Amino acid sequence: xxxxxxxxxxxxxxxxxxxxxxxxxxxxxxxxxxxxxxxxxxxxxxxxxxxxxxxxxxxxxxxxxxxxxxxxxxxxxxxxxxxxxxxxxxxxxx
Amino acid sequence: xxxxxxxxxxxxxxxxxxxxxxxxxxxxxxxxxxxxxxxxxxxxxxxxxxxxxxxxxxxxxxxxxxxxxxxxxxxxxxxxxxxxxxxxxxxxxxxxxxxxxxxxxxxxxxxxxxxxxxxxxxxxxxxxxxxxxxxxxxxxxxxxxxxxxxxxxxxxxxxxxxxxxxxxxxxxxxxxxxxxxxxxxxxxxxxxxxxxxxxxxxxxxxxxxxxxxxxxxxxxxxx
Numbered sequence: 302x303x304x305x306x307x308x309x310x311x312x313x314x315x316x317x318x319x320x321x322x323x324x325x326x327x328x329x330x331x332x333x334x335x336x337x338x339x340x341x342x343x344x345x346x347x348x349x350x351x352x353x354x355x356x357x358x359x360x361x362x363x364x365x366x367x368x369x370x371x372x373x374x375x376x377x378x379x380x381x382x383x384x385x386x387x388x389x390x391x392x393x394x395x
Numbered sequence: 396x397x398x399x400x401x402x403x404x405x406x407x408x409x410x411x412x413x414x415x416x417x418x419x420x421x422x423x424x425x426x427x428x429x430x431x432x433x434x435x436x437x438x439x440x441x442x443x444x445x446x447x448x449x450x451x452x453x454x455x456x457x458x459x460x461x462x463x464x465x466x467x468x469x470x471x472x473x474x475x476x477x478x479x480x481x482x483x484x485x486x487x488x489x490x491x492x493x494x495x496x497x498x499x500x501x502x503x504x505x506x507x508x509x510x511x512x513x514x515x516x517x518x519x520x521x522x523x524x525x526x527x528x529x530x531x532x533x534x535x536x537x538x539x540x541x542x543x544x545x546x547x548x549x550x551x552x553x554x555x556x557x558x559x560x561x562x563x564x565x566x567x568x569x570x571x572x573x574x575x576x577x578x579x580x581x582x583x584x585x586x587x588x589x590x591x592x593x594x595x596x597x598x599x600x601x602x603x604x605x606x607x608x609x610x611x612x613x614x615x616x617x618x
Contacts, residue, residue, distance in 0.1 A: 324500075328545070329571075331505040379463070382456055382499035383493065385545050 306362065313362040315395040316369050322381045322388045323354030367394050398480075399441035399617040401427040403550075405485040406461045410445035411482065411594060419444070423610035433534075435466040437473045442613055447538070447592060457499065457541040466492030467492050478522045478613065479586040483539055484587035486498075486578070492602040494579055495588045496554065497546035503571025508540040513565040514591055515578050518558050521580050523587040524614040526608045529613030533605045535591035537569055544572035554579060557561070562589050 306313045324330045330352050337351035345380040357380060363369045369392050373380075403416045412429055419427040425442070451460035461467070467488065472477060474494065481489040489495045503506055511534050526563070527533075536558040546554070551573060554560060564580035570590070578589030593606035 329503065331501055331503060335505060379459065380455075382459070382498045382500075384490075384496075384547070385500050 308362075309371040310370060311364045313364060315359050315360055315362055316366065317395055318358065318369060318373065318390060319393075320373070320380055320388055320390045321354055322386050323352055324390045328370050328385055329372065344357065366394065397441070397617045399425060399613065400439065401425050401442040401444060401613070402430040402440040403427060403444040403446055404432050404433060404435060404466050405429050406432045406445075406448070406450040408450040408452055408468075409446050409448035409484070412444075412594065413483075414592075414594045415444050415446045415482070416609050418423060418594045418607065422597050422607055423614060425610065425613060430560060432461070432464045432468075435469055437469045437477060440477070440479075441617065442478045442480070443470060445479070445481040445488050446594075447483035447485060450488065450493070451483055453522065453541070455488075456491065457601055458484060458489075458491040461488045462491035470494070475583055475585065477585070478521050478606055480613075481588040482592055482594065483542075483585075483590055486540060488522075488592055489588040494586050495579055496550055497544055498577070499541050500543050500545055500588070501541050502543050502569070504596040507538070507540040508542070508569045510535070511535065512537050512567060512569050512577075512591065514562045515565045516561070517563050518561045518580060518584075521561055521584055521587050521612075523589075523609050523612055524561055526612040532565055533608075534596070534603060535593055536595045536608065537591050538571070539590055542570035542572065544570075544574075544576040544590075546573060557582075559584075562591065 330354040333351040340348045403412050405412045419425045441606045487499045517530045519527045537616035538556050561580050564575040564577050568575045580587050593609040596603035598604050
C-alpha cells in the first residue's frame with residue numbers, strides 16, 4: 302500500500318484528476334459539426350450529435366477524495382465557463 | 396473639468412496596446428500610459444483599457460488566464476468607481492472575470508474573421524459612446540475568432556430591456572452573436588466591452604476617422 306506524505310498531522314495522498322469540459326447541450330458546437338462532416342466523409346453513416354470538448358488532467362495531493370472534490374468545486378468556474386460549458390470529472394487515487 | 400488619466404494594461408500576448416495608447420495620447424489627447432499588468436496601480440487612473448490581442452495565447456479560453464491577473468483583481472476592488480473599456484480580447488477578459496455578463500465563444504463559421512462591419516450605436520450614454528447619437532451607424536473593423544456573444548435567454552432579455560446593449564452589428568453578423576450584439580455595458584454603465592476595434596479607424600489616413608469619437612467621448616464624459 303502506498304503511504305502518503307505527512308502534513309500537519311494528516312496523511313496526504315496523491316490523486317489523479319481528469320476534468321472533461323464540453324459545450325452545454327443545445328449550444329451550437331461548430332467544431333463538433335466540422336468533425337461530424339469529417340466522419341461522414343470517411344464513410345460513417347448515421348452519425349449525429351457530435352460534440353468536441355477538452356480534457357484537463359492533473360495530479361494533486363489531498364487528505365481525501367472529498368477534499369479533492371472541494372478543490373474542484375472552488376475552481377470549476379475557471380476550468381469551464383459556466384455560461385457556455387459543463388464539466389464532469391473523475392478522481393483516481395494513485 | 397477633471398482631466399482623466401488612462402492606463403492601457405499590457406498582458407503577455409496583448410497586441411493592440413500601442414494602437415490604443417497612440418489614439419488616446421496623440422489623437423484624443425488623453426494622458427495615457429502603457430502599464431504592465433503586474434504593476435497596475437488603480438489609484439493613478441480614471442480610465443482603464445484592456446486592449447485587444449491574444450493574452451496567454453488564448454489558452455483554455457480567450458481571456459480566461461488574463462482574468463486571474465493582479466490587474467483584474469485590483470479593478471474588481473475599484474468596480475463602480477473607474478471607467479473600464481475592453482476591446483476584443485479585453486471584452487473577453489471582462490466576461491471571463493465576471494465584470495460583464497455572458498461569454499464570447501468561437502465564431503459560428505469556426506474561422507478568424509477580419510473585416511470591416513457596420514455597427515449601430517444602441518446606447519449613447521456610456522463613457523465610450525456619448526458623442527454619438529443613438530441609432531448612428533459606423534464602420535468598424537473586427538478581427539477575432541471568439542466573438543460570438545452568448546447569454547442565457549432570461550439575462551439576454553434583461554440586458555436588452557435595460558439598454559445595456561451598446562453596439563449591434565447591422566446587416567452582416569460576422570460571428571453569430573445572439574441578437575447581433577457587438578458590445579455591452581455593466582449595470583452602472585461604467586464598463587464597456589466591445590468586439591470591434593475603434594482604435595483602428597481613428598484618422599483619415601487609415602481610411603476612416605469615426606473611431607476617434609469613441610475616445611473623444613471619454614474626455615466629454617469627464618467634463
